[in-house]
Amino acid sequence: MAEQIKILTPHANVPGIETFEVYKKNGGYAGVEKALKSMSPEDVVEEVKKSGVRGRGGAGFPMGMKWGFLAKPEGVPRYLVCNGDESEPGTFKDHYLMMKIPHLLIEGMIISSFALGANKSFIYVRGELMYVINILEKAIAEAKAAGYLGKNILGTGYDLELIVQPGGGAYICGEETALLESLEGNRGNPRNKPPFPAVKGLYQCPTVVNNVESISTTPWIIMNGGEEYAKIGVGRSTGTKLISASGHVKNPGVYEIELGLSVEEFIYSDQYLGGIRDGHELKAVVAGGSSVPILPKELILKTAAGEPRLMSYESLADGGFQTGTMLGSGGFIAMDETTCIVRNTWNFTRFYRHESCGQCSPCREGTGWMEKVLHRLEHGKGRAEDIDLLVDVAKKIEGNTICPLGDAAAWPVGSAIRHFRDEFEWHVKYPRESSQPDAVYMGQLSTVNA
Amino acid sequence: MTETVAFTPERLEKVKEIIARYPEGKQKSALLPILHLAQAQFGWLSEETMEYVASLLDLQAVEVFEVATFYTMFHLEPVGKHVIEYCRTGPCVNMGGEKVFAHLKDKLGVEVGQTTDDGLFTVKEVECLAACGWGPCFQIREKYYMHLNDQKVDEIIDDLRKAN
Numbered sequence: 001m002a003e004q005i006k007i008l009t010p011h012a013n014v015p016g017i018e019t020f021e022v023y024k025k026n027g028g029y030a031g032v033e034k035a036l037k038s039m040s041p042e043d044v045v046e047e048v049k050k051s052g053v054r055g056r057g058g059a060g061f062p063m064g065m066k067w068g069f070l071a072k073p074e075g076v077p078r079y080l081v082c083n084g085d086e087s088e089p090g091t092f093k094d095h096y097l098m099m100k101i102p103h104l105l106i107e108g109m110i111i112s113s114f115a116l117g118a119n120k121s122f123i124y125v126r127g128e129l130m131y132v133i134n135i136l137e138k139a140i141a142e143a144k145a146a147g148y149l150g151k152n153i154l155g156t157g158y159d160l161e162l163i164v165q166p167g168g169g170a171y172i173c174g175e176e177t178a179l180l181e182s183l184e185g186n187r188g189n190p191r192n193k194p195p196f197p198a199v200k201g202l203y204q205c206p207t208v209v210n211n212v213e214s215i216s217t218t219p220w221i222i223m224n225g226g227e228e229y230a231k232i233g234v235g236r237s238t239g240t241k242l243i244s245a246s247g248h249v250k251n252p253g254v255y256e257i258e259l260g261l262s263v264e265e266f267i268y269s270d271q272y273l274g275g276i277r278d279g280h281e282l283k284a285v286v287a288g289g290s291s292v293p294i295l296p297k298e299l300i301l302k303t304a305a306g307e308p309r310l311m312s313y314e315s316l317a318d319g320g321f322q323t324g325t326m327l328g329s330g331g332f333i334a335m336d337e338t339t340c341i342v343r344n345t346w347n348f349t350r351f352y353r354h355e356s357c358g359q360c361s362p363c364r365e366g367t368g369w370m371e372k373v374l375h376r377l378e379h380g381k382g383r384a385e386d387i388d389l390l391v392d393v394a395k396k397i398e399g400n401t402i403c404p405l406g407d408a409a410a411w412p413v414g415s416a417i418r419h420f421r422d423e424f425e426w427h428v429k430y431p432r433e434s435s436q437p438d439a440v441y442m443g444q445l446s447t448v449n450a
Numbered sequence: 451m452t453e454t455v456a457f458t459p460e461r462l463e464k465v466k467e468i469i470a471r472y473p474e475g476k477q478k479s480a481l482l483p484i485l486h487l488a489q490a491q492f493g494w495l496s497e498e499t500m501e502y503v504a505s506l507l508d509l510q511a512v513e514v515f516e517v518a519t520f521y522t523m524f525h526l527e528p529v530g531k532h533v534i535e536y537c538r539t540g541p542c543v544n545m546g547g548e549k550v551f552a553h554l555k556d557k558l559g560v561e562v563g564q565t566t567d568d569g570l571f572t573v574k575e576v577e578c579l580a581a582c583g584w585g586p587c588f589q590i591r592e593k594y595y596m597h598l599n600d601q602k603v604d605e606i607i608d609d610l611r612k613a614n
Contacts, residue, residue, distance in 0.1 A: 087580060088578070089539045089541055089577075089582065090540070091580065092581055094580075095580045095581065120473070127482070128535075128576070128579055128580070128589060130486075130591075131593065163471050165479075165483070166482060166483055167482065167521070168482050168485065168520070168521025168522075168523050169523035171577065182482065183479060185478030185479045185480065185513075185517065186517065188521075203473065203476055246544070246545075246585065247541060247544050247545075252583035253583045254583065290539075331582070333544070333582070335544065339544065347539065347543055348539075351577050354577055
């Protein structure tokens with residue numbers, strides 16, 4: 001079994017790594033020393049471009065290219081905002097990273113802010129993680145005391161203030177323009193784009209918004225070079241990726257994998273998830289957080305062309321959304337045969353209905369309609385026409401909202417019906433009695449898929 | 451604004467420190483952090499509290515109302531001493547969350563949104579706590595409780611009861 005390269009987490013289990021002292025002893029802050037003392041901001045941007053690293057929040061847009069778009073008008077402040085509002089069901093890798101190795105993110109923020117010419121940067125963390133916010137604030141104070149933050153960092157003349165901002169509990173604030181609205185003290189309603197944040201972002205100033213994991217890659221890239229980073233991974237999916245795994249697997253948790261690892265090895269190898277819990281079999285996987293299309297076992301293990309499917313941006317999307325899915329945020333949810341797909345889809349749709357900001361009618365109304373229809377299907381009151389009605393509503397939401405929450409709500413429904421239509425039809429044909437235990441109903445249902 | 455709503459001197463210092471973080475004229479950015487502080491001190495956000503926060507930030511009260519009502523972490527009605535916020539979303543459900551949280555509600559004798567008669571516990575549902583691999587989970591104030599089962603729930607509740 002190949003030894004996997006660790007870029008973000010080689011020291012994650014070192015006792016005391018959350019402290020400045022232990023982090024520095026393990027090579028921490030060398031990236032800041034190198035960048036600020038021997039490189040220009042343009043050099044740093046160039047290395048990040050060479051690395052090919054793609055945004056790890058879900059969209060997968062090349063980070064260096066995003067940095068290159070930043071407008072640089074004279075006399076106007078520029079901002080870097082770190083998106084730590086991780087709220088998508090199935091995704092908890094940023095939570096892990098900030099909790100375990102807060103100084104890695106802080107080091108990345110210093111390097112990235114220097115590259116972008118920002119003197120005041122923000123880490124926006126979902127408010128539920130107040131204990132993580134406390135960890136970050138303590139780490140920032142340590143870094144400041146050691147001269148890595150504040151005025152004239154390391155005597156280089158560069159100033160940086162780093163602020164941790166708590167959210168208030170709203171998934172939509174993970175969308176970058178909603179996050180900026182929230183950071184300005186408003187409701188988290190996404191903005192129309194253009195103008196993009198690179199031109200008019202925080203306080204209408206040029207702003208880059210990057211994910212926690214993305215920013216945390218920069219110390220390694222600076223110390224080892226963008227070209228070395230680009231050698232890791234597969235094709236345009238360079239580097240490593242944190243995958244947060246949950247569901248019916250033996251070893252749920254957060255794993256750093258080299259992109260290009262096969263999905264089969266990730267699920268069944270003892271080095272990773274260790275297979276499905278004893279006595280059960282894999283039924284379906286949501287590979288990149290609850291918003292990405294669900295795939296049945298056969299399609300998550302093989303591509304449309306019959307090749308082994310890989311943990312990479314390209315391989316997971318192979319064949320488009322008809323058969324493929326997305327790497328997304330790396331929120332890997334495995335489900336065994338005891339999982340009712342209709343119930344699971346209803347659960348996720350409740351989430352999107354609840355979290356819709358209500359700004360766009362297709363999302364505000366459509367998520368509510370889908371939730372109601374799924375509720376009656378799951379509760380034994382489904383109608384034959386409900387299945388096509390769900391497909392129709394999902395199509396009317398998809399692509400018709402100003403932010404991706406509409407797509408995020410539509411894809412789980414569309415893909416579940418595409419791949420598990422027989423289960424939806426079963427719910428219509430054999431209405432589930434409210435008192436019926438899950439196991440009994442799923443046992444009957446298993447004859448459908450046999 | 452009533453006379454009874456006011457931050458402690460220590461919290462008022464913290465408020466000033468928070469406002470100073472942001473560029474001049476952008477003090478509204480301090481709204482969410484200060485609402486969290488207010489909730490920590492007063493337990494929930496009454497109209498008087500929101501008016502008080504508005505006055506500290508030189509905002510209209512309605513600007514605070516519209517923000518406080520948008521975000522789910524803010525309690526707009528009185529709550530118990532311990533607010534138990536459990537995750538009702540897919541990954542926790544897959545790990546048996548529904549049964550564990552049914553047990554929690556049975557033990558406390560309340561439904562979602564209700565407070566126990568002794569005023570100690572309020573139960574709320576939340577959408578995903580970003581602890582999916584460690585579920586089922588709930589949060590009480592700043593503490594996460596993970597890998598929950600009926601027995602662990604009993605221990606946590608009993609310990610909190612004893613502490614009062």
